Amino acid sequence: MSRPSRRVVLTGLATLALSSTVTPAHAAAPASPSATFTNPVAEQRADPHIFKHTDGYYYFTATVPAYDKIVLRRATTLQGLATAPETTIWTKHASGVMGAHIWAPEIHFIDGKWYVYFAAGSTSDVWAIRMYVLESDAANPLTGTWTEKGQIATPVSSFSLDATTFAVNGVRYLAWAQRNPSEDNNTSLFIAKLANPWTISGTPVEISQPTLSWETVGYKVNEGPSVIQHGGKVFLTYSASATDANYCMGMLTASASADLLNAASWTKGSQPVFQSNAATSQYGPGHNSFTVSEDGKSDILVYHDRSYKDISGDPLNDPNRRTRVQKIYWNADGTPNFGIPVADGVSPVRFSSYNFPDRYIRHWEYRAKIEPNVTNLADSQFRVVTGLAGTGTVSLESANYPGYYLRQKNYEVWVEKDDGTAAFRSDASFYQRAGLADSASGLSFEWYGSAGRYLRHYNYLLYTQPADTATAKADATFYAE
Template sequence: MRRNAVRLLMAVLFALVGCLAGPGTIAHAAVPDSPAVTYTNPIAEQRADPHIFKHTDGYYYFTATVPAYDRIVLRRATTIQGLKTAPETTIWTKHASGVMGANIWAPEIHYIDGKWYVYFAAGSTTDKWAIRMYVLEGTGANPLTAAWAEKGQIRTTWESFSLDATTFVVGGVRYLSWAQRNPAEDNNTSLFIAKMANPWTITGTAAEISQPTLSWETIGFKVNEGPAVIQRGGKVFMTYSASATDANYCLGMLTAAATADLTNPASWAKGSQPVFKSSDATSQYGPGHNSFTVSEDGKSDILVYHDRSYKDITGDPLNDPNRRTRVQKVYWKADGTPDFGIPVADGVTPQRFSSYNFADRFVRHFDYRARIDANVSPLADSQFRVVTGLTGSGTVSLESANFPGYYLRSNASFEVRLEKNDGTAGFASAATFHRRAGLSDSAGVSYESYASAGRYLRHYTYLLYVQTPSTATDRADATFYGQ
């Protein structure tokens, strides 16, 4: 009785909305500014500390640490996925003796004032742990064929272990951020920032903006390293990596106002918990040392990072070559902060589906029931991989991002739930859909049940069912936007 009363009330409300909007009109959301993007992970095997730079020439440029720690490589492609099969060029090789002769780590490529710059860390043939930061300058339109010159070491406050230089511009000012051992501290590395006089020289006093003090920053080693910056809504977000480079490796985040003095440590606030960490559910371990790029259409922010597909490592993790480059979409919370979710499973990356007529509500699972909600937390509850239908090609199934092997399927009452694939033909049929153009907007998507032709996935009183749409409201309820 209570459910029937709620349904009656919702029907009345929908009718009122229709009257207010005008005859024959259904209130609906605009097409999302950031439509769905999908990639297939991993992007590159045995490539750690990845950096992808999208240039104005229409190419993505990709560099990363190679397991031999002996050279700097570049790839380019017109798509992020294309980097997987793009040919790789070695643009620089370690010195045979002396500095820059060992442990060539964490290259980043940037285009500054008409020239290419690669920032990297390197040790010496006499002491491979004498890690310092260095810069290459490239002249030429294509960095794979550019003429590269060594600009030398980036000098900082101390002559100590330093690495992971990254550069970015905020408010017209160029900054360098990096990780370095502060001789006065009992840790491995802290994070620093300084303004730049030119692409290979800092100016002013370097400021220490974070040191590893939290429990999740000090497992194995006391580490803050690998800074990376993304900006949005007048805020500067700096992610960084923490702890040892095994399954404990994870991302933390600092936040500052774009108008603040970024060289003042007080301008930065550190989050108390990691923002991205290992996931047993998706078999992804030690995600970290990230960078950011944007999707091909420029409408989505993309997280680039490395991890491993297994948890247990024999010996020193730095001697394990199997860190892989991976990508996934960054989502943004209502409060303007980024939400990275979890490192998604290998294979096709998931999407979110927003309601056509409730712009802030997304399809999600909650206690294994499918529904639409706003402000979904954790994010992965509202992410689904659109995979080949369990009944075969030409159809699709919607697999949970954080419960791999679990799919949205209808039951005997036509209610949609998240359930584990039991391998039966009945399950496959109930968890399979035909993907159609949106019933209320062809820019959206609707999902017709494979098992019950004419019935579509739709929300009703915020719960999901497969039902036959017969009114404009029904069709609106059965239309979604991929994000």
């Protein structure tokens, strides 16, 4: 974005107590309130999978750097997984199959039993990667006994991994990545019905192969499928390219009422839906899974990435992929919006308007405003951080421009870079108050530099202005989402 020429601010406008030209009925508190986390959740844990069970626990497993075992931890909150004790539930075989490259475990609860899907090579050929399943009938899978159910057999015996399972309209499916010997690539994506949790039923169907430029950097790869359903649609995300900074996520979409075993039912997006972001220092995001927030009201993206771009040697030997989580938002057309991999530390939120509930605070050419349908999600996300002015204040830091904050200038609100001055610290600091128009669920932000002046919108632009009328209070009230 380029900075526009600074327009002259009239003194009269700067001192006028502005009022909205329209006063619609206000909205109820949002159905999906904010869900914030501190990232990363787990260091040196790649290919993360988190399952929220009916017992109130989140169960978390991931690939360990030594590729030699399957670990599991649980907690009653997503953030609690960061410090939860970890249990090794299975260790690779000393020889033969399942003896090397223990990759990408996933834990699922199906028909009253726990199942872990994982990939493994052999001690005689570490690249003879195939898919395997463990089963436990214990209430607590960390303390239960696990039984090997064996390999998931596919019609073609070739490099295969990243099995995941999901049910649509009561039918259970398996999706995975496999080398198709008739194609010039590493892996494509397949789907099949399951006769039981470890046995494919019928003939698998290939639904995607790596052909696009961003799917073929370093290696030609489609892998790590994961499914989320919303609004009658099935969204299958996957990862592509080499496991360095080029690693990224793509997405296939199908109707939940379609024949999912017909490749024509699936539409592939032409661009990645999630990829490296230099501004936030997040590189190679991918191999994701999905879960939900503690209150069940927000969908959560789980993924790994690295905090640096340059890797010495084979990326598979670099141990520093870490598990991260952030909230998913849904576009007006019903598609998921993953935004960008957010910076380490506290994750950002969006602020919707109390009296224009479809509009969010966002920046456009650095000017702050409220606007609907912000598909460039990060433009409407802000981290609520300790105020630059201190003394119990907060500052609102741009998600996609770290170091840039909402600040008032001549009572207009812009997103600008912290220049280190006392004036900027004052201009970019606010007291977070209970919502002036909804003290139970809403928020209002009183400017640190002038008591009684709040962040508020007028003609959809943001200002710091007095909130001394009912309309002004409504204009100065927001919901964190």
